[in-house]
Amino acid sequence: MDTNEVTEILNRPISQELLARDITRLAYVAKDGTPRNVPIGFSWNGSEIVMCTPKNAPKLPSLRENPMVALTIDTEVHPPKILLIRGTAELDHVDGIPDEFLEANTSYEMTAEQRVEWEKGVRSLYVDGMVRIVVTPTWVKLIDFETTLPTAVEELVREQEERQRA
Numbered sequence: 001m002d003t004n005e006v007t008e009i010l011n012r013p014i015s016q017e018l019l020a021r022d023i024t025r026l027a028y029v030a031k032d033g034t035p036r037n038v039p040i041g042f043s044w045n046g047s048e049i050v051m052c053t054p055k056n057a058p059k060l061p062s063l064r065e066n067p068m069v070a071l072t073i074d075t076e077v078h079p080p081k082i083l084l085i086r087g088t089a090e091l092d093h094v095d096g097i098p099d100e101f102l103e104a105n106t107s108y109e110m111t112a113e114q115r116v117e118w119e120k121g122v123r124s125l126y127v128d129g130m131v132r133i134v135v136t137p138t139w140v141k142l143i144d145f146e147t148t149l150p151t152a153v154e155e156l157v158r159e160q161e162e163r164q165r166a
Contacts, residue, residue, distance in 0.1 A: 001139045009140045018073045018083040018142075019044040026051065026133070027070040028089070030062045040133075042071075043100040049085065051133040052101035055093065060131060063089045069135055079145035086139040092132040097123055101130060 009015060027037040038059065042051045049071060053059065063069070071085040102119065110118060142148055149157065 006137050006140050009142050010137065012142060014081055014144050015083055015140075015142050018075070018081060019049075021073055021075075023073075024049065024051070025072045026059070027072070028059060028062055028068075029066050030058075031065060036062070041101070042073075043103045045100070047136065049087075049135045049137070050098070050100040051135075052094075052098050052130045053133060054126065055128055055131055057131070059133075060091065063091060063133065067091075071135065080143075081145075082141075082143040084141040084143070085135070085137045087135040087137050090134045090136075092134055093129065094132055095129045097126055098130055098132050100132065 010019070022041055023039050024042045025037050026040050027035060030036045036059065040051045040053070042049050044050075067089040069087060069089045071087075072082065073085070074080050074082040101122075141151075143150055
């Protein structure tokens, strides 16, 4: 998929709505060769998905060995809206707390006082810093079940239309 096509899909209003959510599911291959799919907070900076994790997270050795990842961002309503993203994870070790980590957690309902206490707790927990997992999308698919469908369903619809014409 070329960069212009990726950009066009990511700039669609439904994609932008999904990219404003706070949780994605990160799929990767673990060191033992089995698949993993974990929910993780994220932020979208206009060109990259940024996720943050502790420096001792089990996913990090796996991502160093095989940085190819897939992300799913979706809704819980029917029909669902789904944004599928593929790319390569780049790992960026950060001293302190990355801004993206704090931004990704702003949607949780907290009073101003609770937010101050939460941030104080975060800063004391991650004294050794964190790792930013940065993914630049190289392939995307938006599924809204109104204008776009899963590829297999699109294929079945085409086949059905061909049978009806015959």
